[in-house]
Amino acid sequence: MSTTNSNNGTNNHAGDRDLGLWFLEQSRLRSARGRTDMDEDDDAPTELNTINSSGGFLVVSPDKLSAKYTSVNLHGHDVGVVQANKPAPVKRLVYYFEIYVKDAGTKGQIAIGFTSESFKMRRQPGWEANSCGYHGDDGLLYRGHGRGEAFGPTYTSGDIVGGGINYDSQEFFFTKNGAVVGTLPKDMKDMKGPLFPTIAVHSQNEEVHVNFGQQPFAFDLKEFEAQERMKQQMSIEKFSLPTNVSHGIVRSYLLHYGYEDTLNSFDMASKSTVPPVHIAQENGFDEQDIVFALNERKTLRQLIRNGEIDSALGKLREWYPQIVQDDKSATCFLLHCQKFIELVRVGALEEAVKYGRMELAKFFGLPMFEDLVQHCVSLLAYERPRESSVGYLLEESQREVVADTVNAMILSTNPNLKDSSHSCLHSYLERLLRQLTACCLERRLLSGDQGEVFHLQRVLKQL
Amino acid sequence: MDVDPRHFNQVAINDNDINSIVLSYLVHNCYKETVESFVASTGTKQPADCIEDMEKRKRIFQCAVEGNAQKAIELTEELAPELLEKNKDLHFDLLSLHFVELVCAKKCTEALEFAQNKLGPFGKVDKYVTKLEDFMALLAYNEPEKSPMFHLLSLDYRQQVADSLNQAILGHSNLPDYSALERLIQQTTVVRQYMSEDNVKNGNPPFSLKDFIRS
Numbered sequence: 001m002s003t004t005n006s007n008n009g010t011n012n013h014a015g016d017r018d019l020g021l022w023f024l025e026q027s028r029l030r031s032a033r034g035r036t037d038m039d040e041d042d043d044a045p046t047e048l049n050t051i052n053s054s055g056g057f058l059v060v061s062p063d064k065l066s067a068k069y070t071s072v073n074l075h076g077h078d079v080g081v082v083q084a085n086k087p088a089p090v091k092r093l094v095y096y097f098e099i100y101v102k103d104a105g106t107k108g109q110i111a112i113g114f115t116s117e118s119f120k121m122r123r124q125p126g127w128e129a130n131s132c133g134y135h136g137d138d139g140l141l142y143r144g145h146g147r148g149e150a151f152g153p154t155y156t157s158g159d160i161v162g163g164g165i166n167y168d169s170q171e172f173f174f175t176k177n178g179a180v181v182g183t184l185p186k187d188m189k190d191m192k193g194p195l196f197p198t199i200a201v202h203s204q205n206e207e208v209h210v211n212f213g214q215q216p217f218a219f220d221l222k223e224f225e226a227q228e229r230m231k232q233q234m235s236i237e238k239f240s241l242p243t244n245v246s247h248g249i250v251r252s253y254l255l256h257y258g259y260e261d262t263l264n265s266f267d268m269a270s271k272s273t274v275p276p277v278h279i280a281q282e283n284g285f286d287e288q289d290i291v292f293a294l295n296e297r298k299t300l301r302q303l304i305r306n307g308e309i310d311s312a313l314g315k316l317r318e319w320y321p322q323i324v325q326d327d328k329s330a331t332c333f334l335l336h337c338q339k340f341i342e343l344v345r346v347g348a349l350e351e352a353v354k355y356g357r358m359e360l361a362k363f364f365g366l367p368m369f370e371d372l373v374q375h376c377v378s379l380l381a382y383e384r385p386r387e388s389s390v391g392y393l394l395e396e397s398q399r400e401v402v403a404d405t406v407n408a409m410i411l412s413t414n415p416n417l418k419d420s421s422h423s424c425l426h427s428y429l430e431r432l433l434r435q436l437t438a439c440c441l442e443r444r445l446l447s448g449d450q451g452e453v454f455h456l457q458r459v460l461k462q463l
Numbered sequence: 464m465d466v467d468p469r470h471f472n473q474v475a476i477n478d479n480d481i482n483s484i485v486l487s488y489l490v491h492n493c494y495k496e497t498v499e500s501f502v503a504s505t506g507t508k509q510p511a512d513c514i515e516d517m518e519k520r521k522r523i524f525q526c527a528v529e530g531n532a533q534k535a536i537e538l539t540e541e542l543a544p545e546l547l548e549k550n551k552d553l554h555f556d557l558l559s560l561h562f563v564e565l566v567c568a569k570k571c572t573e574a575l576e577f578a579q580n581k582l583g584p585f586g587k588v589d590k591y592v593t594k595l596e597d598f599m600a601l602l603a604y605n606e607p608e609k610s611p612m613f614h615l616l617s618l619d620y621r622q623q624v625a626d627s628l629n630q631a632i633l634g635h636s637n638l639p640d641y642s643a644l645e646r647l648i649q650q651t652t653v654v655r656q657y658m659s660e661d662n663v664k665n666g667n668p669p670f671s672l673k674d675f676i677r678s
Contacts, residue, residue: 237641239649246644250488253481254501262500269494273525305506396506400478429484429644433476436651439658446658 019412019424020330021368023405027334027398028371042091045084045197045212053082054121058201066209069105069201077122080201083115084212087194088165090450093228096164096221097197098175098211101136104156105206110136112163114172114195125198130191132184133200134163134174141174141184152181160218163197167451168228178218192448249429255290256427258297258407289424292414296320297407304403305396309339316406323409328362331409333369336360337376338402341393344379352380482507484643491633491642493521516542520632527625528618530567532560539628543635550631555585556624559598563616566601574602 047064057071058080069080088095099112113125113133126133126142133142136155140148155161155176162175165186173183199208211217247270254263296319303312313335316324324332336359343352356377363369375390382388392398411417411424426434440454482505489498495517502509519542526535536557539546547554558581565574578599585591597612604610614620630640 236646236649236653239653241645241648241652245648246488246642249644249648250485253485259501259504262497262504265497265500266489266494269497273492301504397478429481430476432648432651433481433484436647436654437476439651439654443654443658 019408020334020405022425023401023408024330024334024368024372027401042089043086044089044095045086045097046214047085047212048082048199048210049085049196050082052121054078054080057122058082065211065214066102066207067199067201068207069203069205071204073107073109073203076124076127078202079109079122079124080206081115081119081121081123081125081198082200083119083121083196083198084210087117087196088114090167090448091453093168093225093452094164094166094221096162096217096219097213098160098162098217098219099199100209100211101155101157101159101161102207102209103205104136105201105203107203108137108154108156108206109200109202110155110206110208111142111198111200111202112161112174113142113198113200114163114165114191115198116191116193116195119196119198124200124202130193131198132172132191133198134161134181136161141182143184144190151184152176162217162219164221165195166228167447168232170447170450175219178220180219180224249427249432252287252290253427253429255287255294256407256411257404258294258301260294260298263294288416289414289418290411290427292416293410297410300406300410301403304338304406305399307338307342307345307399309335309342312406313339320410320413322413323406330368331405333363333372334402334405337372338399340376341379341398344385345394349380479507484647487639487643488645490517490638491629493517493524493629495521516632516636520629523632524625524629527557527560527628528621530560530564530621532557532564535560535625535628539632543632546631546635551585551588553624553627553631555582555591555594556627558582559594559615560621560624562598563601566607567616571602 048060048067050060050064053060053067057078058067058069060067060082064085067080067082071078071080084097099110101110104110109124111124111126111133113131115125115128115131115133119125119131120128124133124135124142125131126135126144126148127146129144131142131144134140134151135142135148136159138148139150139152139154141151142148152174153176160177164173164175165171166173166183169183170186171183172186174181197210197212199210201208251263251266254266296315300312300315303309303315313324316335323329324335326332336355340352340356340360343349343355360373360376363373375393378390379385379388379393382390385391386394408424417424437454444451444453482501486498486501486507486509489501495514498509498514498517501507519538523535523538523542526532526538536547536554539557547557562574562578562582565571565577582595582598586595598615601607601610601612601615607613608616634640
């Protein structure tokens with residue numbers, strides 16, 4: 001929680017500044033945050049690369065989606081090789097492409113595979129280091145040297161052969177006419193760096209068409225991806241949880257945010273279930289810090305959610321004066337802004353202006369507060385503020401921010417507080433989710449930043 | 464990997480997602496009044512249709528856990544007709560609960576008759592044969608609690624069957640058959656364990672959900 005920017009106000013309320021400012025920062029981020037793309041993806045290959053292909057030995061069609069061998073196959077260094085124009089994208093579960101063997105020519109020495117950027121373009125993929133290739137004439141898989149391993153069937157004219165990278169299992173896989181023929185572990189040590197889908201032809205009249213996804217594949221890629229995701233899910237499902245962990249997490253969520261009525265319903269219902277749910281002390285849930293002032297927090301949350309800011313301020317002055325003592329604190333700031341917003345909401349614009357002059361003006365020019373103040377004030381400029389770029393301020397979510405701030409501040413006044421800012425900010429549930437997100441990000445990083453990006457939404461939707 | 468949760472503070476979590484997660488737990492476990500209160504207090508949108516069924520599901524669940532399998536079956540037929548037909552495994556498990564109830568009540572003749580009429584037909588299919596044998600074996604003991612199959616009489620077993628039944632009913636109404644919360648906790652633990660594998664090799668203790676919660 002960085003508070004390095006601000007040096008406003010006195011130093012006495014260090015705790016206050018930390019917590020209040022955290023929520024303020026979240027509010028700023030919320031307005032700045034656009035919808036990030038669900039699938040941030042790097043570019044995928046779309047056609048063959050005519051610039052670096054072994055030009056003397058093959059010719060690429062004008063649409064850059066097929067290649068034909070033009071030389072005479074004399075030795076092992078006159079292979080007609082061509083790569084895709086871009087490397088295989090990594091920020092996804094699987095990458096896949098296919099070739100259609102139009103003509104296997106005299107010797108059927110076609111190959112499909114992946115090669116690194118610096119590949120020697122006169123050799124079959126797989127014959128050199130940092131490459132792999134599935135060859136049609138012998139059905140062998142070549143991986144870095146001239147001796148191939150038994151892998152799959154041979155293939156020839158009329159066959160559709162595909163090559164793919166499964167980032168989750170870290171494997172290459174190849175298909176023939178819609179069925180997987182084999183897989184190969186993708187060693188992190190060799191084949192590092194961007195890998196280019198590669199095709200090769202090596203005897204007279206060989207001709208191959210390539211499909212980078214512009215046409216439907218013979219292989220059911222969607223089904224394959226679905227199955228891979230299922231596998232992941234199943235390995236997770238098998239994991240058994242300690243009893244009542246979920247119950248404890250829900251309960252502490254309700255406690256943390258002061259949903260007293262809901263909590264009471266929950267507790268009552270839990271007592272009457274069969275078997276009755278034991279309160280989860282044995283699971284390590286420490287509720288001490290969050291039981292504090294449950295009723296008061298509930299009351300304040302309700303007031304703020306209803307937009308009754310004056311009443312909320314009144315109650316705070318009565319019950320927790322220390323929180324609203326410093327009028328320049330982030331907490332007071334958020335409350336004043338919300339009051340201003342509520343006045344705009346009901347159309348009391350003159351009053352809003354007066355209030356703004358009285359309470360908000362002092363925040364202009366202070367780095368942490370400036371953005372929000374400006375946004376609030378600019379609400380006045382619109383006839384229909386809800387539809388403006390600052391319309392987000394009029395949403396429920398903005399009231400929630402204020403309610404959450406006040407909630408956290410009250411929790412922080414607990415004289416028996418064990419761990420200062422930590423337990424006040426987040427419930428267990430959120431900590432768990434943050435941990436999950438962070439872990440998934442870290443895990444991706446460890447696999448060379450490959451594989452699907454973790455999105456909580458995607459997980460929720462899958463359920 | 465560092466356990467310090469403070470490092471995760473920068474990760475943003477959407478409030479709506481959190482509320483959906485809590486709600487999914489409450490719906491899954493039939494906390495009807497709690498759902499209503501939660502929706503009112505937080506303004507979360509309540510998924511349609513789930514309320515009335517919750518009461519019924521809850522009753523069915525309770526019947527199953529108490530071992531009152533016949534009632535559970537009856538109510539299930541009412542709420543989700545054909546569900547048990549499509550779900551033979553589940554049907555068998557429920558019938559076997561009733562059988563166990565009869566055995567425990569020492570109504571051995573009745574139990575035998577019931578087994579022959581209702582459970583026997585399942586024996587035509589291989590996978591039920593072993594299960595059937597286990598259950599029938601209970602009859603051989605004066606005190607079935609002391610038999611090697613005593614777990615079939617346990618609360619845990621009944622709870623397992625009740626859970627499966629609950630999931631089946633949810634699935635039948637096109638609701639997810641497990642709560643998002645459970646799945647997320649599982650996922651977190653699995654991923655965390657995966658991450659700490661290296662740490663464990665260096666002699667650190669493996670990830671423990673309990674410890675994380677305490678931290």
